[in-house]
Amino acid sequence: MCxxxxxxxxxxxxxxxxxxxxxxxxxxxxxFNPLTNKIAGKTVxxxxxxxxxxxxxxxxxxxxxxxxFAGITPPPREPNIVTITNLVDPIIDRxxxxxxxxxxxxxxxxxxxxxxxxxxxxxIGDIPAMRKAMGFAGVGSNLHFCAFCYLHKDNIEELDxxxxxxxxGTDVTVAAQSWQEATxxxxxxxxxxxxxxxxxxxHLLGYRDPVRHTVLGLMHNWIEGILQHxxxxxxxxxxxxxxxxxxxxxxxxxxxxxxxxxxxSDDLSSTxxxxxxxxxxxxxxxxxxxxxxxxxDTPQFSKRQNTPAVHLMEVDCDFCNDGELSSDSDDGGxxxxxxxxxxxxxxxxxxxxxxxxxxxxxxxxxxIHMCLSDVVVPSxxxxxxxxxxxxxxxxxxxxxxxxxxxxxLPLILPEIWLADGSKRKLDLLDNFEHLVTCTNIxxxxxxxxxxxDRYLQHYILYRRSVKDIFPYSKSRPxxxxxxxxxxxxxxxxxxxxVSEYPYETHNGTLQRIKTNNHLWELDFTxxxxxxxRGRLAAIFERTATDLALNPLFSAATNIFQSFTxxxxxKNMDNSMLSEEEAATFNxxxxxxxxxxxxxxxSYLSKFSLQSEFRHRSLIPHPADAQILSDYAQLRKHVxxxxxxxxxxxxxxxxxxxxxxxxxxxxGAGFIDMIFEQVVEGRVRVFFVIxxxxxxxxxxxxxxxxxxRPGFLANIVYDEPYSNDSLVIAEANAILGHVPFYRRPxxxxxxxxxxxxxxxxxxxxx
Numbered sequence: 001m002c003x004x005x006x007x008x009x010x011x012x013x014x015x016x017x018x019x020x021x022x023x024x025x026x027x028x029x030x031x032f033n034p035l036t037n038k039i040a041g042k043t044v045x046x047x048x049x050x051x052x053x054x055x056x057x058x059x060x061x062x063x064x065x066x067x068x069f070a071g072i073t074p075p076p077r078e079p080n081i082v083t084i085t086n087l088v089d090p091i092i093d094r095x096x097x098x099x100x101x102x103x104x105x106x107x108x109x110x111x112x113x114x115x116x117x118x119x120x121x122x123x124i125g126d127i128p129a130m131r132k133a134m135g136f137a138g139v140g141s142n143l144h145f146c147a148f149c150y151l152h153k154d155n156i157e158e159l160d161x162x163x164x165x166x167x168x169g170t171d172v173t174v175a176a177q178s179w180q181e182a183t184x185x186x187x188x189x190x191x192x193x194x195x196x197x198x199x200x201x202x203h204l205l206g207y208r209d210p211v212r213h214t215v216l217g218l219m220h221n222w223i224e225g226i227l228q229h230x231x232x233x234x235x236x237x238x239x240x241x242x243x244x245x246x247x248x249x250x251x252x253x254x255x256x257x258x259x260x261x262x263x264x265s266d267d268l269s270s271t272x273x274x275x276x277x278x279x280x281x282x283x284x285x286x287x288x289x290x291x292x293x294x295x296x297d298t299p300q301f302s303k304r305q306n307t308p309a310v311h312l313m314e315v316d317c318d319f320c321n322d323g324e325l326s327s328d329s330d331d332g333g334x335x336x337x338x339x340x341x342x343x344x345x346x347x348x349x350x351x352x353x354x355x356x357x358x359x360x361x362x363x364x365x366x367x368i369h370m371c372l373s374d375v376v377v378p379s380x381x382x383x384x385x386x387x388x389x390x391x392x393x394x395x396x397x398x399x400x401x402x403x404x405x406x407x408x409l410p411l412i413l414p415e416i417w418l419a420d421g422s423k424r425k426l427d428l429l430d431n432f433e434h435l436v437t438c439t440n441i442x443x444x445x446x447x448x449x450x451x452x453d454r455y456l457q458h459y460i461l462y463r464r465s466v467k468d469i470f471p472y473s474k475s476r477p478x479x480x481x482x483x484x485x486x487x488x489x490x491x492x493x494x495x496x497x498v499s500e501y502p503y504e505t506h507n508g509t510l511q512r513i514k515t516n517n518h519l520w521e522l523d524f525t526x527x528x529x530x531x532x533r534g535r536l537a538a539i540f541e542r543t544a545t546d547l548a549l550n551p552l553f554s555a556a557t558n559i560f561q562s563f564t565x566x567x568x569x570k571n572m573d574n575s576m577l578s579e580e581e582a583a584t585f586n587x588x589x590x591x592x593x594x595x596x597x598x599x600x601x602s603y604l605s606k607f608s609l610q611s612e613f614r615h616r617s618l619i620p621h622p623a624d625a626q627i628l629s630d631y632a633q634l635r636k637h638v639x640x641x642x643x644x645x646x647x648x649x650x651x652x653x654x655x656x657x658x659x660x661x662x663x664x665x666x667g668a669g670f671i672d673m674i675f676e677q678v679v680e681g682r683v684r685v686f687f688v689i690x691x692x693x694x695x696x697x698x699x700x701x702x703x704x705x706x707x708r709p710g711f712l713a714n715i716v717y718d719e720p721y722s723n724d725s726l727v728i729a730e731a732n733a734i735l736g737h738v739p740f741y742r743r744p745x746x747x748x749x750x751x752x753x754x755x756x757x758x759x760x761x762x763x764x765x
Contacts, residue, residue, distance in 0.1 A: 002446045002764075003058055007493035009121065010054075013207060016119055025051040025068070025095075026122045027202070028503040029088075030129045031078050032511055034522055046523055047073035047129075048510055049091065050503055054121065059641075062502030064509070064534035065541065072510070072523040081198065084132060088201040095120055096204050120205060122213055122498055126220035127481070134214055135176055135200030137192070139477045144196025146477075147214060148484045156475050157467070159460050161483060169209035176203045176210070216481055216488055218499035222442055223398045225478035227405050230435060234470050235359040237389040359428065364416055365389060371412035371741065377403075378653040378737040379644060381761070384408060398501070406439050406760045410711040411741040414704040415748070427469055429708075434462035437710030442485055445494050446764035456486035458710065496763070506530070582678035589633040589675070595723040596673065596688055597630045603686075603728040604628065604679065606662065632675035638685055640731050645687070647671050658735040658759050659689060661727060667691050668716075668738050668757055672726060687729045692716035692755065702749045705756075712760045718742055718753040736762025 001007050010017050010024075017024050031047040051068040052061045060066055070091045073079050079087055095118060097103075104113035123130060127139060130147070137144040142153045149164035158164070175191065180199035182188045192198055202208065231237045360368065365388075373386040384404045385393030396404070413432060417425035441447070441455040459482060466473065485495065492498055513529045515522045577585065592600070597616075604613050613628040614621060621627055636650040646654035648670045655671040673688035693716055700706060705713045741756045748754075 001448060001493035003497060004054055004493050007491060009213070009492045012209070012212065012491075013119060013121065016117070016207075017121075019117075021114055021116050023116060023118045024054045024121050025118065026054055026124055026498065027051055027120045028124045028500070029133045030125050030500070030503065030507060031073070032507045034075060034511055034515065034526065035517060044076045044519065045078045046075050046510070046526070047078060048503075048507055049073070049088070050506060051120070052502070058497050062505075063537065064506070064530065065538035067506065067534065069506075069527060069530055069534075072527050074523045075519050078132075081132065081135075085199065085201050088133070089204075092201040092204050099205065099207065120202075120208065122215045122492070123202060124215045124217065124498060124500060124503065126217045126500060127477075130214060130217070133200060134202060134210060135179075135198040137196040141196060143193075146480060146484075148211060148216075148481075148487075151480065153477075156477070156480050158480075159463055159483075161456070161486075164483070167211045169211045169213075172197050172210045173203055173206075176200060212491065215492060215495070215498050216484060218442065218495045219398050219501055219504065221478050221481050222439070222485070223402050225476075226482055227401050227435075227439065228396075229476060229478065231401075231404075234466065234473055237360070238391075360416075367416060368409075368412055372408055375408055375411055375739055375741045376653045376656065377407070377739045378656075378761070379651060380642075381407070381653075381737075381739070398504075402439070402443065405436060406443070407739050407758055410436055410713050410758055410760075411739070411756050414708070414711075415743070418704055418748070424469070427465065429704075431462060431465040431469055433708045433710045434458045434465065438462060440710065440712055440760055440763075442489070443496050444764045445496055447489050447494050449490050452486040452489035455489065456483075459483065459485070509533075576681040577678055577683070578681075582681065583629075585633070585678050585683065586629040586631045589631050589677075592630050592632055592675070595726070597628075599688070599726055599728050600677075600686065601628050603662070608680065626680075628679075629677065632677035632686075635674040635676060635685075638674055638731075640734060643737065645671060645674070645734065645737075647674055648690075653739070654737065656738045656740050656757070657687075657689065658738050658762070659687075659729050660733045660735065661691075661729075666735065666759075667727070668714075668759065669721075669727075672721075685731050687731075687734065689727050689729055690721035691725055691727060692757065693719055693721075695750070695754075699750045699752075704748065711758065713756060713758040715743075715748070715750070715754050715756050718755045735759075736765065 004010050013024070016022055028050045029047055031045045033043050034046045035044050049070040049072070051070055053066060053068070054061065056066055071087070073084075073087055098116075098118035102115050102117040105116050106113045123134060125133065130136070131138050134147070136147045139145050144150075145153045145156075147167065149166050151158060151164055155163075172195075175195035175197040176199045179188055179191045179195070179197065182191055188198070200210075203210065368388065369386050372384055372388060377383060381403060382397065382399050384396060384400045387393055388404075409432070414429060417429045437458045438455050441451050441458075444451070463475070463479060488495055510526045510530055513526045515525045518525070601613060601615060612626060614625050616627055616630055635647075637644050637646045637654070639645075644651075644654050645657065648655040652670075656668070657671060658666055658668045661667045667689075669689045669691040671687050672690045674685065675688075676683055676685050678684075694700075695703060695715055695717065699715075703715045705711055705715060736759075738757050738759050739761065740758075743754045743756060745751055745753050
């Protein structure tokens with residue numbers, strides 16, 4: 001399965017998704033701080049409701065011009081269980097009508113209108129947002145902490161999926177309807193305690209399954225949950241930073257409770273900015289919050305104030321999105337949990353990790369820092385901070401955690417741990433490989449039932465080994481939720497394509513919109529501006545070809561791209577060129593070296609079905625002969641999709657690639673030359689690649705990656721190439737970039753200099 005279109009989920013609505021004209025959307029809701037910075041420990045929260053049209057190809061469905069921004073929940077607080085229904089009901093009512101009845105829409109191909117029906121399939125978001133939006137109990141609930149099964153939280157260490165009694169969508173719907181029909185608060189509380197479900201606007205869409213059609217957010221659950229927990233809690237990386245942030249958060253608490261406590265602004269790392277002075281909004285915030293307390297389902301402010309997580313979430317502790325408060329009450333307790341821990345750090349301080357043994361000593365951390373600095377990566381990769389574990393680099397983004405675990409650490413940890421050779425270090429390496437294997441599977445753009453089973457096998461081995469190696473650490477809710485990823489892979493296909501990544505990108509865009517901190521119109525300002533941007537992008541896209549020669553339009557395009565960090569697609573004219581045009585294009589270039597020309601001639605002889613090319617020197621030529629020109633336009637950089645590929649002398653990282661060779665096998669090497677040449681009337685791009693030299697049989701036995709294929713890494717010799725080894729490839733044969741790490745002679749017992757390469761970036765795109 002390469003997309004949701006190939007999945008059982010796409011067919012779960014019967015023939016609706018396959019009926020021409022019907023549109024299927026994904027539904028996302030999540031909250032963010034529109035003020036971007038945290039001022040005096042206060043937060044303001046807005047929620048964005050977005051929908052992507054899943055009928056569009058994955059590459060374009062998340063662009064602003066193709067995104068339906070349905071609404072933004074007003075600040076200053078997240079809506080509670082009462083107000084969220086009032087906010088979302090009008091949107092869902094409209095979608096319900098569009099599914100049942102439909103509506104005629106005029107389009108370019110149907111000026112008189114065509115009848116279209118619209119449905120919502122997956123609901124996507126982080127765990128707290130989905131609990132609130134879908135009406136499930138929060139992660140603090142002991143009886144109902146999982147939205148996919150009935151496992152009790154006391155049995156969170158259970159690793160046999162056969163013991164996970166699955167939730168049934170119809171049962172959840174019936175329970176939600178019973179909760180809605182209940183006439184007293186006591187009756188609703190009783191129902192909620194027994195079923196763990198309350199009414200949600202999405203239950204209005206009767207065709208949806210509230211369990212199967214809910215997606216576990218890959219970014220928050222796995223990348224910012226499992227991976228970050230492994231680094232910070234199990235390995236102890238950055239524990240000192242966590243302690244210092246806890247101290248800083250406590251200072252914020254003390255300053256709020258006692259403004260005369262003497263805490264200095266320098267100690268709080270805060271600055272004075274009159275334009276962003278949160279105090280000017282305090283009266284308004286307090287009044288709005290007092291209003292919301294009139295609903296009995298809202299937790300009291302004093303109770304929330306006494307929760308340290310409210311302040312901890314201000315200081316980069318957001319990686320696990322689950323907490324430990326216990327609540328099976330319908331009195332808002334689980335929403336205290338959801339709001340207070342939406343950006344919490346998995347309570348690692350409660351786990352006393354500061355007293356747990358540190359996995360890496362100072363010298364090993366120095367080696368890791370050198371690796372983070374020296375590994376060669378393509379220009380588009382966000383390199384993790386080279387002082388990993390120190391407070392000065394701030395919080396890591398999800399992309400950086402993913403790159404750290406799938407690229408950088410697999411290049412150096414085998415070298416560190418195998419040098420020690422102790423059983424504990426070998427156990428750590430095996431445990432790490434299981435984690436990386438799961439990461440590569442779950443983040444791939446292609447999957448299958450066999451890959452899902454392989455994921456579950458490695459994940460169970462990972463959790464078992466964690467219990468043996470790290471007995472002081474207990475499992476978190478995220479660890480159990482990830483047990484359901486195998487079923488989700490089988491149902492949804494590639495989970496990376498239904499993850500929160502593009503939605504969170506839009507949240508970041510909304511967050512950066514200038515609002516002058518006018519809370520009374522902040523939501524409208526953001527919604528208006530993001531829609532304007534989408535319409536502007538659509539205008540540039542539609543008219544790029546017609547107005548490309550207009551200097552004013554070109555200037556506006558450049559300004560738009562520079563401010564939005566986007567590019568409008570160009571309709572490349574790849575029409576047939578005349579013989580005169582071809583001769584002009586090729587002849588105005590440079591002459592190819594003889595060995596490259598010979599390689600090109602051999603390549604075209606194998607793969608050209610239309611013509612049989614002759615070497616230019618085989619004169620006299622027949623009248624109708626196809627003579628291959630030895631001139632071409634040399635290039636240093638070319639674009640394939642949104643990635644840049646370069647020659648080795650122009651950019652080392654962009655030149656390291658994996659590719660399909662002429663036999664169809666996957667190879668890896670450096671791009672030595674790139675050129676464009678008109679062949680058979682069309683401009684074609686050719687890459688000249690110098691393949692890496694594989695290890696001999698003896699050295700291959702010493703490679704740690706030989707027995708650990710889950711790393712997707714390999715070792716090759718670091719030596720000059722010969723002209724005879726060069727291969728020709730075109731763009732469709734290039735798989736992606738390959739990061740590499742040069743190692744000196746003697747590494748892993750290999751007497752020659754080597755390169756460790758890792759082929760995990762393209763993720764089966």
